[in-house]
Amino acid sequence: MKALWRILCLLCVVMLTQAVAAPLAPLEHRRGLEQTWLSVPEWYRVHSPTEFAAYLSHDGKPSDFPWLGHVGQLWGSYAAATRAQLRDARSAPNAGYHLTNLATAGGTSVEYSLRAGYELTAGRLAELTRGVAPTAEETLAARVAQDYADFIRTRPWYEFDFFAQLAAVWRDTGAWGPDLLRKWERKYALTTEYLAKGLCAQLVRLVAPASASSDKPTTAIVVDRWLDRIDGAWPEMQRLRSYQTGGQLLLVPRHAAFSIISTAIARSGANFVEIAGNGPEAPILLSVLAGQDWKPRKGAVLLRQPVLTQPRVTQVVFSVPISALAESLRDLDTQGLRLEHLHDY
Template sequence: MRRLVLLSLLLVSLLAVSGPITPDANRRNEEQTFLTYPEWFLVHSPAEYARYAAADRPLSDFPFWGHIRQLWASYARVTEATASYPLNTGYHVMILVIASSSTVEYGLRLAYERTLGRLGEWLRGPAPTVEERYAARVAQDYVNFIRVLPWYEYDFAQAMHGLWQLPAGGDSLFRKWERRYALSSEYLVKAGYGWLIKQATQASYGKELLTTLVVLDQPAAPDAQLPDVHLLQTLPDGRQLLSLPRYEAFRSHAEALAQQGANFHEIAGNPPHAKLLLTILAPANWQPGSGKDQLLFEQPLLTEPTRKRVALVTRVGQLGERLRQLHKQPVELEHIYDY
């Protein structure tokens, strides 16, 4: 009888060790690594636009429609990649809402920039107006913000206020006032639509977690540049349960930990064999090679023809080694889609 009890306790112990270490509240489903891509494309696209605007290139030539094609094509591809998982209805509905609204927004902006906007460009002098420089700064500030927090939290009302504090006179008066009209319309609509989306999102899902829990195979070395890494538990076998920031900061933290030699055993409760999507920005002629990663798709950067976006599927347990390999190559890690 005593042996039976001991065997039962040993079995329970083994099962506990083999199961996920991450608490239930911090686990996220594996298919979300794919389904978060369309959300993040709507960060990558504004980032490309911000770089384009900062260079004072003609906004009437920005490929709004090309970005919409890339958005829907990538959604189709990640939908195929998640066909074997249980249907995540809520996430698909959310993607359809944001993709449809972005299609409408980009369509309207394309129509405007190719008509009245192009006229303003043609009548403008050689230097950008203060409104154009301001719009480029706001575009970059917006990108910096949505890499960390949801877009609907951005203060478009403050952006509008700042626009109308600019000097009203000066050269290129038609372009100045055309830009004021275009930017005021954009900020006003986004402020109202963002407020509605925020109410609907919080009513349906509550506030999003801003952290991702990971399990590393070895202790993480202290790093003054990573103050947001928090040790939650050290396991008997030396592995550590850590809290990392989610979204954009997860990329830089994962890279730093990988360079320390760490490997991941869990990310948001997903085990070593779980799939994990990442994207890199690479030279147009770069090829991923014959490693263990799966090439999901490629997208040219439409305003930077010498570079492309490459979406690769790796595994949680291979992430550390893959990041160390990419660090040695002429590529830029764009994002890790951490569920």
């Protein structure tokens, strides 16, 4: 009888421990912590177009852009993220995310290799005939590159309207003008690019899994106090529950907006307790643009890669536990460093 009583007491202790440790986020807002690792190569597909757009905005030559260097960095980030995920015993395999990353990385590698081959041959020859000022097509290409970089921070790439940009190439740039050879070579290059991407985007929209389109645009977080000094207006932020300890369960936007609102939360003095069902000891990744020798004061560095078009700038990706996230964000503020992305789950 005593043995049975001990077993029952042990079961009660186990159940109570599990109840205490259970995530506070609603079930539909919980996501595995492996997603913070695997989003690193996914977001390189945002950082690379962003770098290209900044490069074109300063009249950079497409033939000098490090296309193949970016392919190497993309696969390097995927390898580093996968190794970290495999070392983390709490990470689920998530084969679907891996397949998405492999398909995206493979497609990007093909695209960048083809662009490198073209820009280093026909593109470079046509560049030699150009005067000082960019052609209308080059100006349009720089604008579209920036629009695309801004778009994919919050929306899937295949929702971008490439066909509208293709129409603009022929509607807005005219048939005649200075540097005629370069002008028509750029027309051909942009027409080919936007047409191919538009067709690929249509195909992806047809075959994209339903889960991608139904993915929730919000993240459930728990902070240790009410955010009475948070900067900015966030109509998307909802308070779901308050706790006697002063903690709050909130819904906040995901992706690029999550980086901005998390920084605002940290500046308000609040600290993170849970994100997407992952508790205070779970790792979360930050990407920072800093000097070549910069190291985070807390956390473990996952990846260091130079920004290839800005030799003095380095992208540093490092992990901290959720309990230290707000402190790390405040520390970046103190150092005057730019948070490139916070890798939500």
